[in-house]
Amino acid sequence: MSGPRVRFAPSPTGFLHVGSARSCLFNWLFARHNDGTLVLRIEDTDAERNRPDLIEGIPLTLTWLGIDIDEGPYLQSSFLPQHKASAEALWEGAYLYACDCTREQIDERIKGNAKPGYDGFCRDRSVPRSETTALRFRVPDTGVTVVHDLIRGDVEFPHDSYEDFVVVRSNGTVLFPLANAVDDREMNITHVVRGEDLFPTTPKQVMMWLALNECKNIDEVALPAYAHLPMLVNEQRKKLSKRKDPVAVESYRDEGYLPEALINYLSLLGWSPRGEEEIVPVATSIEEFRLEDVSHSPAFFDVKKLRHMNGEYIRRLSVNDFIERSAPWVRPWSTSWNPSSVAVPWTEQQFDEKIYEDIAELIKERVATFGEIPEMVSFFFLADVPFDEASFDKTIRNDEVAQQMLRSSIERFASVPWDTDSLHEATLSLGEALGLPLRKAQAPLRCAVTGTTIGPPLFESLVLLGRDLVVERFRLALERVNA
Ligand code: GLU
8 A cells, every 4th residue: 555654552541442442533534535554553661551451452442343454453562672772873862861860859959940840950961871860852942843733733832841851761661752753653654643632742752753863873754744633522521531431432332332323423523524414424434534624623522412323323224233233232142242231131031032023123213222222122021020110100109090091901902903003092092081191091001011101112012012911911010009
């Protein structure tokens, strides 16, 4: 492939943050639009994060989302020799100096300084390198570093707002600004597309990059183009919080969101295709995606809207696809993958495949996620009606007329023809006799049979359950009132 080379460079956290997924998606859309290459590089050099259990999930989740990677996964830790060689080159070129200050000494000295950060104490002390010295980058005293950002334009960062930052710790660890720049150089990355939270670190990487270009024995490599994607914010317009907001892609997967719905929703966070339509097939997004069209204002990650969009995607599935794709939430014994968060309320013996096939069309219209299915249909499969006590009290126990409605239904339903139209007619006329509109007449019947006040269409459900069971449940509900 001759097109651009982009990378997705997550730090392992054990789950994929929706913001990271959005960054990965925009890299992917850009790569696919331009016949480019998407590289996956897992930035595992932070010792605490270098754990296989935190790393393994990343490619799996990307695969689930439908994002295919062209190269990698590479582990940043495998580029340590290059990081070290680059640090040596910078040292040779006098871009770095050794510093033996302790944190306490620095804090003591800079107390009350107008300019925060390291004060350059060791800059000209010619401290010899040893196991107790860090290596700091000599940030120019004057001037600016300009970052050419495809979304934000040219942004100037004055050097006097940067301290001489540490590039290599005393224990030898090469830090993010250098490691990240070296990896991008090694991998011939042409475009760095990532979250706005990293924008303040970009001048440091540009400084590293330009310094490396001037070092002896290091090839000159053209700087990549940068594109910093807008922040994702919550309802309070605050940065999404790992603790308070639902940010793990894997949780959405487990709740029964469709990957194509999530991809569609994420693609609209900071970008939009032409036209008003919000349901956009991924092929259209690939065709229309341009980094220059990405907005720089924060994007609201609206879980309600995502849920709504997922419902729309579910409604658009064929019945067969719905049955097949909802299987992990409905008959987990038959599937190789199951969502960790869902406990199906029925056993394999209680489950009735035929009934599920018959009701699939109806519930497909009513659920926003697959995870909502079990609660909605468990009354079909469980011998004991799964009563919601609050609904039962309100709809039956504390309502004399509703109980009367149940009593007359027991009589009428014993002989009424067992089809939706006849059941509808019968309910309507029994309700009228008691002064109840259809909605009110249906409520106690629904609650007696399903245990709650919401669910799939009532008369279709009664037909499927069969006369004997329905009449039996009406009786039991009345018994329950007195129990
Ligand atoms: N690994 C870093 C992060 O996840 C850097 C990512 C990048 O440069 O794209 O925040």
